[in-house]
Amino acid sequence: MKAKTAISALKSVLSERISTSEADRSNHGGSETWFAPAPPDAVVYPETTDEVAEIVKICAAHGLPVIGYGAGTSLEGHTSAVKGGVCVDFSRMNNVLQVSDQDLSVRVQPGITREDLNRELRATGLMFPVDPGANASLGGMASTRASGTTAVRYGTMRDNVLAMEVVLADGRVIRTGTGARKSASGYDLTALFCGAEGTLGLITELTLRLHGQPEATAAAVCAFPDMDAAVNAVIMTVQCAIPMARIEFLDSLAVEAVNKDADMGLPVQPHLLVEFHGSEAGVAEQAERFGEVIEDFGASGFDWSAKPEDRSRLWAMRHRAYYACLGLRPGKTAVVTDVCVPVSRLAEAVTYTREAIDAAGLTAPILGHVGDGNFHAILLIDPENAEELTRAKAVSHQMVEQALSMGGTATGEHGIGMGKMDLLVQEHGAGVDVMRAMKQALDPKRIMNPGKMFS
Amino acid sequence: MKAKTAISALKSVLSERISTSEADRSNHGGSETWFAPAPPDAVVYPETTDEVAEIVKICAAHGLPVIGYGAGTSLEGHTSAVKGGVCVDFSRMNNVLQVSDQDLSVRVQPGITREDLNRELRATGLMFPVDPGANASLGGMASTRASGTTAVRYGTMRDNVLAMEVVLADGRVIRTGTGARKSASGYDLTALFCGAEGTLGLITELTLRLHGQPEATAAAVCAFPDMDAAVNAVIMTVQCAIPMARIEFLDSLAVEAVNKDADMGLPVQPHLLVEFHGSEAGVAEQAERFGEVIEDFGASGFDWSAKPEDRSRLWAMRHRAYYACLGLRPGKTAVVTDVCVPVSRLAEAVTYTREAIDAAGLTAPILGHVGDGNFHAILLIDPENAEELTRAKAVSHQMVEQALSMGGTATGEHGIGMGKMDLLVQEHGAGVDVMRAMKQALDPKRIMNPGKMFS
Numbered sequence: 081m082k083a084k085t086a087i088s089a090l091k092s093v094l095s096e097r098i099s100t101s102e103a104d105r106s107n108h109g110g111s112e113t114w115f116a117p118a119p120p121d122a123v124v125y126p127e128t129t130d131e132v133a134e135i136v137k138i139c140a141a142h143g144l145p146v147i148g149y150g151a152g153t154s155l156e157g158h159t160s161a162v163k164g165g166v167c168v169d170f171s172r173m174n175n176v177l178q179v180s181d182q183d184l185s186v187r188v189q190p191g192i193t194r195e196d197l198n199r200e201l202r203a204t205g206l207m208f209p210v211d212p213g214a215n216a217s218l219g220g221m222a223s224t225r226a227s228g229t230t231a232v233r234y235g236t237m238r239d240n241v242l243a244m245e246v247v248l249a250d251g252r253v254i255r256t257g258t259g260a261r262k263s264a265s266g267y268d269l270t271a272l273f274c275g276a277e278g279t280l281g282l283i284t285e286l287t288l289r290l291h292g293q294p295e296a297t298a299a300a301v302c303a304f305p306d307m308d309a310a311v312n313a314v315i316m317t318v319q320c321a322i323p324m325a326r327i328e329f330l331d332s333l334a335v336e337a338v339n340k341d342a343d344m345g346l347p348v349q350p351h352l353l354v355e356f357h358g359s360e361a362g363v364a365e366q367a368e369r370f371g372e373v374i375e376d377f378g379a380s381g382f383d384w385s386a387k388p389e390d391r392s393r394l395w396a397m398r399h400r401a402y403y404a405c406l407g408l409r410p411g412k413t414a415v416v417t418d419v420c421v422p423v424s425r426l427a428e429a430v431t432y433t434r435e436a437i438d439a440a441g442l443t444a445p446i447l448g449h450v451g452d453g454n455f456h457a458i459l460l461i462d463p464e465n466a467e468e469l470t471r472a473k474a475v476s477h478q479m480v481e482q483a484l485s486m487g488g489t490a491t492g493e494h495g496i497g498m499g500k501m502d503l504l505v506q507e508h509g510a511g512v513d514v515m516r517a518m519k520q521a522l523d524p525k526r527i528m529n530p531g532k533m534f535s
Numbered sequence: 536m537k538a539k540t541a542i543s544a545l546k547s548v549l550s551e552r553i554s555t556s557e558a559d560r561s562n563h564g565g566s567e568t569w570f571a572p573a574p575p576d577a578v579v580y581p582e583t584t585d586e587v588a589e590i591v592k593i594c595a596a597h598g599l600p601v602i603g604y605g606a607g608t609s610l611e612g613h614t615s616a617v618k619g620g621v622c623v624d625f626s627r628m629n630n631v632l633q634v635s636d637q638d639l640s641v642r643v644q645p646g647i648t649r650e651d652l653n654r655e656l657r658a659t660g661l662m663f664p665v666d667p668g669a670n671a672s673l674g675g676m677a678s679t680r681a682s683g684t685t686a687v688r689y690g691t692m693r694d695n696v697l698a699m700e701v702v703l704a705d706g707r708v709i710r711t712g713t714g715a716r717k718s719a720s721g722y723d724l725t726a727l728f729c730g731a732e733g734t735l736g737l738i739t740e741l742t743l744r745l746h747g748q749p750e751a752t753a754a755a756v757c758a759f760p761d762m763d764a765a766v767n768a769v770i771m772t773v774q775c776a777i778p779m780a781r782i783e784f785l786d787s788l789a790v791e792a793v794n795k796d797a798d799m800g801l802p803v804q805p806h807l808l809v810e811f812h813g814s815e816a817g818v819a820e821q822a823e824r825f826g827e828v829i830e831d832f833g834a835s836g837f838d839w840s841a842k843p844e845d846r847s848r849l850w851a852m853r854h855r856a857y858y859a860c861l862g863l864r865p866g867k868t869a870v871v872t873d874v875c876v877p878v879s880r881l882a883e884a885v886t887y888t889r890e891a892i893d894a895a896g897l898t899a900p901i902l903g904h905v906g907d908g909n910f911h912a913i914l915l916i917d918p919e920n921a922e923e924l925t926r927a928k929a930v931s932h933q934m935v936e937q938a939l940s941m942g943g944t945a946t947g948e949h950g951i952g953m954g955k956m957d958l959l960v961q962e963h964g965a966g967v968d969v970m971r972a973m974k975q976a977l978d979p980k981r982i983m984n985p986g987k988m989f990s
Contacts (some may be wrong), residue, residue, distance in 0.1 A: 081835050182774060182879035225719040236717050238726070239694065254966040258873040259942030261907045262691050264680040264730055264950045266988065267970045271726030273691075275719055292776045319637060321747045420715040424637035452716045487714030495719045504721050513707040513724045514977065521976035522969065533721065 083164060085374055086142035090124060090166065094423035097125040097172070108149055108167040111157045112402075112465055114413045114472075115498055120147060120161035129171045129245060129253060136282065136527075137251035139166055141413075145530050149279040150217025150300045151193055155225065156497025158277055168282060170219055176200045176515040177285070181258065181429040181487045185242060190219020190283045206290040209234040212493065213399045219283045224495035227277030229398065232318075232451030233325045233357065234291060236493070245285035246273050249523035259287060265488070277495050278529040280522045282358040294325070294357035298367055299391040300384035302374055303349040307331055307446075314360050314450045318319045318423050322369050326355035327451040328398055334405060334445035334458075341404030342397040346391040347381070352450075353398055355391070367420065405417075405445045405458040413463050415472040415499075418490030419483035420454040427449040428453070429482060433457055440471045454492035480506070501535040538576040538619060541597035545621065548589045552627070563604055563622045566612045567857075569868045569918055569927075575602060575616035582627045582699060584708060584739040591737065591835060591982075594621055600985050601704075603733040605672025606648055608677060609872045611952025613732055616633055617986035622753065623737060625674055631655045638714065639745045640697060645674025646740045655904075662744040664689040665728040666853045667948065674738045679950035680730030684853065685905030687773075688780045689746060690855075691925070691948065693729055700740035701728050701824040704978035714742060727973075732923030732950050735977045749780070749812035753822055754846040756835035757805040757829055762786055762889065762901075765805040766882040768832040769834035769905045771877050777824050781810035782906040783853055786889070789860060789900035789913075796859030797852040802836070807905075808853055811839070821909070860900045860913040868918050870927040874938035875909040884937060888912050891933050895926045909947035935961065954990040 090098050099105075100122045111121030116478060121144070126132045139146045145165025152159055161167060170191030177187040188197060188513070195215045197208050207221050212221060212228035220226070227236035234240065243257030244268075256269035273281060304310035313328055330338065331352045338344050352374070356366040367384045385391070397404075406414060409416060421429045437444045437457060448455025457479065459472040480490045480503050490496075490503040506513050516534060519526075545553050554560075555577045564574030576599070581587045594601045595908035596719060600620025607614055616622060625646030632642040636659050643652060650670045652663050667676060667683035675681070677699070682691035689695065698712030701724075728736060769782055785793065785806045793799050807829070811821040822839045829837060840846070857965035861869060876884045892899045892912060899972075903910025912934065914927040935945045935958050945951075945958040960967050971989060974981075 489718035
């Protein structure tokens with residue numbers, strides 16, 4: 081009932097840019113992973129911040145949930161409308177507003193994807209490096225504090241969002257941060273909304289830090305005799321402070337998956353995929369130093385290439401790796417884990433994970449952004465098989481417990497969403513009371529993305 | 536009365552580590568700048584987190600203010616007990632708890648100063664690079680989101696605090712962040728308390744990111760024909776992405792001051808002081824590229840030196856620059872400004888500042904961390920002269936208005952404190968309502984550092 085009245089009020093604001101069709105609702109209520117579909121009551125397509133503010137005001141007046149939607153690539157069910165409500169699809173707010181090449185920054189709308197942004201930046205000599213793999217929207221990436229393959233060199237969204245415009249839960253609009261590189265002015269609201277998963281407000285604009293496109297780039301793959309050797313090579317590389325632009329791990333099963341998916345023809349062994357950025361001389365020096373490090377760990381096949389086509393093929397494969405892993409059990413889905421540990425504990429954590437997977441009798445490739453201590457097990461499951469799902473969740477919990485005992489975190493980059501709400505409490509203890517107090521202060525009606533982050 | 540009861544309760548916890556002596560109170564109620572003294576009712580010297588929690592609980596029970604105190608080097612009156620209360624001096628909580636050389640991190644207590652920390656790290660080959668000039672405490676630096684000379688290369692406290700332990704306003708203890716490099720788990724509480732200026736809780740432990748001591752370091756000074764040339768050289772340097780470790784500006788008057796204070800014998804012209812970190816070859820390459828850039832701006836006297844004694848002398852001079860500036864009017868004090876603007880607007884902002892100072896008939900050297908777009912005017916005033924203070928505050932306001940109109944911030948690194956509360960509102964508008972809501976949620980009794988940040 082409240083949904084109906086709200087929807088008719090929304091129609092007066094958005095005219096045809098609101099949809100309640102079965103198709104639209106179901107397109108926006110799905111998930112890339114194992115979560116059951118939960119379609120919203122309506123999907124709206126705003127074009128301006130004012131419209132977003134109006135939408136939120138109407139929803140607030142009717143007590144209707146508001147769920148932000150970027151590219152739908154979240155892995156923790158962030159966009160599921162578990163309590164119904166209005167899905168705010170930002171696909172029409174996808175413009176680059178201003179490139180400031182002198183200040184190495186860009187203002188964008190939240191719906192633009194990282195690939196589109198970098199396409200628009202190409203001619204400027206600048207780039208936005210954060211790369212979670214999926215072609216996510218920038219608003220979504222900020223909301224989940226995303227990172228990915230290049231964080232080891234360029235940092236995460238936390239490090240690369242300078243400022244935001246945000247619509248609060250009552251429809252008021254604020255600006256956080258400034259165009260300056262740094263600020264000590266008041267509480268860090270940019271950091272507050274970066275990673276808030278749409279539970280405190282909707283991001284309607286972002287100012288992002290840009291980086292120069294590297295003068296030279298080279299990439300390489302290398303195979304290791306076993307997982308330990310590969311991970312220990314990573315630890316040594318980090319400790320030698322080689323400024324890797326990317327350093328990705330695939331275990332043997334992940335290699336099998338990408339071989340099958342992308343016809344890579346790699347030996348079925350643990351691999352590292354790496355990239356170097358710098359001057360011509362710098363890249364050569366980095367590659368040489370890295371080559372020396374991995375030699376000690378029995379690496380083979382290391383052969384770096386500066387050819388763009390080789391690099392493109394390599395990273396296209398890596399970006400498809402999640403779908404390649406799903407391909408190991410066609411028609412099934414996955415519970416995706418995302419622990420991040422201090423780098424010194426990485427070998428131990430990965431070994432523990434492989435053992436836990438095997439003990440549970442699951443099929444699950446392991447891969448990740450190991451330079452940050454972050455890795456994923458893709459626990460392949462049959463969604464129809466409740467017992468298998470239970471086993472997968474148990475492994476996921478074991479991994480997190482292990483990570484927390486090592487001083488790590490339950491999620492390095494995917495966020496809490498629906499999948500890790502109990503782990504939030506396990507990780508932060510009384511800190512969750514602080515988070516709840518903030519949520520209560522800023523969204524007392526609990527309309528912003530309910531059923532996510534807090535149970 | 537409530538103070539008396541609280542103090543006797545505190546004595547039972549701290550025995551002799553509480554002081555109500557005139558000397559102790561007045562030592563802790565002063566300010567490095569123009570703020571009038573405001574001593575606390577008592578000064579306590581806790582040695583453990585449990586003691587800090589007990590102190591806060593007792594103060595909460597009696598509604599007594601709690602003011603954190605590190606090294607007392609704040610420039611915005613952060614430690615003044617404007618509403619009385621208990622000053623929590625962290626000087627006895629100044630230990631390094633654990634160096635994790637494999638993870639490039641360190642756990643410390645908040646009272647340790649940055650110089651002591653780096654002394655303890657020296658043998659490990661690691662360093663904590665954030666350098667605000669003063670020998671501040673790490674807890675204080677985190678609380679004001681400090682930065683300084685090296686932020687252009689290594690970032691600010693925001694970028695270098697990985698985790699914290701915090702005593703909340705009701706005495707509960709939480710841990711924020713983890714030992715992992717990144718996390719997407721819940722609201723970013725580390726960022727919340729970093730820069731909260733003690734208004735939400737007291738930091739009792741920090742995990743800091745460390746960096747390798749550079750293999751090679753070189754430093755240099757160079758003189759420019761005028762201010763515009765110096766600042767435009769900085770803009771070009773930043774845009775050429777030369778990875779400067781430090782790039783500091785002194786205007787002619789600041790050069791006069793340091794000449795007098797440290798017998799530097801520099802030509803009385805605008806100067807840049809710079810430092811390069813890297814490999815031997817890298818440092819040479821950076822210095823050469825920088826030399827080429829500044830040549831176009833008429834720089835003279837550029838002569839880089841890798842001799843440690845030359846570098847030490849240079850940065851000792853820079854670190855004393857504030858006191859050197861005060862020496863231009865012995866016995867007087869200063870209103871210190873701290874705007875930060877997008878680097879592309881820096882020349883304009885500095886020129887505007889010089890004109891505003893001259894128009895107001897004030898004596899005020901300009902200097903700053905120009906690689907970030909951050910600079911300070913040291914507006915020298917006679918604290919007894921109310922009219923002069925008014926003129927100085929007017930210039931400070933004009934500078935901030937100008938900075939905000941350029942997309943900058945009122946404070947790059949000193950924080951709001953008592954001096955910039957009205958500017959907080961001017962900068963953030965409705966964003967301040969969000970900050971107030973958070974303050975209300977986490978410190979409903981308003982005992983944490985009252986009279987700071989919010990008026």
